[in-house]
Amino acid sequence: xxxxxxxxxxxxxxxxxxxxxxxxxxxxxxxxxxxxxxxxxxxxxxxxxxxxxxxxxxxxxxxxxxxxxxxxxxxxxxxxxxxxxxxxxxxxxxxxxxxxxxxxxxxxxxxxxxxxxxxxxxxxxxxxxxxxxxxxxxxxxxxxxxxxxxxxxxxxxxxxxxxxxxxxxxxxxxxxxxxxxxxxxxxxxxxxxxxxxxxxxxxxxxxxxxxxxxxxxxxxxxxxxxxxxxxxxxxxxxxxxxxxxxxxxxxxxxxxxxxxxxxxxxxxxxxxxxxxxxxxxxxx
Amino acid sequence: xxxxxxxxxxxxxxxxxxxxxxxxxxxxxxxxxxxxxxxxxxxxxxxxxxxxxxxxxxxxxxxxxxxxxxxxxxxxxxxxxxxxxxxxxxxxxxxxxxxxxxxxxxxxxxxxxxxxxxxxxxxxxxxxx
Numbered sequence: 001x002x003x004x005x006x007x008x009x010x011x012x013x014x015x016x017x018x019x020x021x022x023x024x025x026x027x028x029x030x031x032x033x034x035x036x037x038x039x040x041x042x043x044x045x046x047x048x049x050x051x052x053x054x055x056x057x058x059x060x061x062x063x064x065x066x067x068x069x070x071x072x073x074x075x076x077x078x079x080x081x082x083x084x085x086x087x088x089x090x091x092x093x094x095x096x097x098x099x100x101x102x103x104x105x106x107x108x109x110x111x112x113x114x115x116x117x118x119x120x121x122x123x124x125x126x127x128x129x130x131x132x133x134x135x136x137x138x139x140x141x142x143x144x145x146x147x148x149x150x151x152x153x154x155x156x157x158x159x160x161x162x163x164x165x166x167x168x169x170x171x172x173x174x175x176x177x178x179x180x181x182x183x184x185x186x187x188x189x190x191x192x193x194x195x196x197x198x199x200x201x202x203x204x205x206x207x208x209x210x211x212x213x214x215x216x217x218x219x220x221x222x223x224x225x226x227x228x229x230x231x232x233x234x235x236x237x238x239x240x241x242x243x244x245x246x247x248x249x250x251x252x253x254x255x256x257x258x259x260x261x262x263x264x265x266x267x268x269x270x271x272x273x274x275x276x277x278x279x280x281x282x283x284x
Numbered sequence: 285x286x287x288x289x290x291x292x293x294x295x296x297x298x299x300x301x302x303x304x305x306x307x308x309x310x311x312x313x314x315x316x317x318x319x320x321x322x323x324x325x326x327x328x329x330x331x332x333x334x335x336x337x338x339x340x341x342x343x344x345x346x347x348x349x350x351x352x353x354x355x356x357x358x359x360x361x362x363x364x365x366x367x368x369x370x371x372x373x374x375x376x377x378x379x380x381x382x383x384x385x386x387x388x389x390x391x392x393x394x395x396x397x398x399x400x401x402x403x404x405x406x407x408x409x410x411x412x413x
């Protein structure tokens with residue numbers, strides 16, 4: 001039985017890896033480039049097309065690798081009694097870890113021997129709404145509030161601490177710190193002076209990365225918060241049904257929030273490519 | 285506002301940054317209260333060490349042209365007085381005279397020299413090449 005399961009797992013693993021490899025080989029589909037351009041209100045031309053395609057190829061490669069890893073981990077760790085089990089949160093975790101690695105790996109504009117740069121500070125509000133930028137710290141604060149509430153309730157009840165809830169709190173905070181650090185790294189990614197269309201594409205890439213990190217990071221932290229709620233102390237037996245309802249609705253709401261933020265169009269108004277000699281707005 | 289650093293110049297990069305920012309403040313291009321980019325941002329954009337930009341900012345602060353505050357970043361001070369128009373004119377005339385000398389030495393016709401200046405003024409800022 002064990003041997004049969006291993007053989008079955010090996011076949012599935014080969015299929016998953018094969019699917020991941022085949023999905024990232026070959027050129028980036030035109031539809032994907034057009035979708036990126038539409039979401040960022042970016043005009044793709046010969047000057048910045050290759051830059052955008054290179055970015056899309058990098059994130060596709062790492063996100064697919066992360067998703068494949070998530071599928072494999074999910075298949076390799078079935079709950080007791082199950083043979084074939086897919087945990088969609090694990091798939092999302094794999095995909096998001098791939099997305100985080102991709103953002104670290106994205107190449108920035110190259111420096112030349114003559115080095116020039118804008119003196120305008122780059123602010124998050126140039127790349128995504130303030131509400132989206134605040135999502136990760138807000139959800140981390142929510143995780144801390146839930147952790148504090150369960151801790152106080154447990155102490156009042158004189159019960160032993162629930163280490164599952166503590167573990168989820170630690171995971172939430174570690175996730176928030178990691179996502180914020182990568183968001184800041186994306187914001188500080190070098191942007192030497194270049195042609196306006198190249199700078200506009202660089203800003204669009206930066207903006208899309210920040211949207212995905214904010215949306216995906218917040219969704220994942222919220223999943224951890226709902227897992228914390230799942231470990232709520234028995235002191236609140238009369239609240240169990242309410243908590244379960246909140247968790248059920250909350251998981252879907254978190255997914256919707258994450259997706260909405262990650263795929264939102266930015267900037268709200270069409271982007272104008274400035275005339276020669278003027279630094280584009282996004283570079284400010 | 286663009287700052288440019290020539291890594292082959294004998295002038296140290298921090299001094300190039302300091303000089304250009306000081307000129308922009310003096311000319312009023314960088315007005316009082318204007319925010320300068322964070323040290324790490326400018327260093328990354330210019331491909332320089334953070335210490336280089338930090339030294340330029342420090343020198344500007346010593347001159348009283350900028351002030352650095354935690355969480356607020358570096359801003360141009362309100363006490364930084366812009367250059368008088370006459371001084372700006374004088375510096376521009378000096379630069380034009382230097383350019384005219386080079387153009388004469390190269391044997392360039394006045395029309396071509398003027399066209400080169402015009403093109404440089406409307407062209408995009410210098411690119412890494």
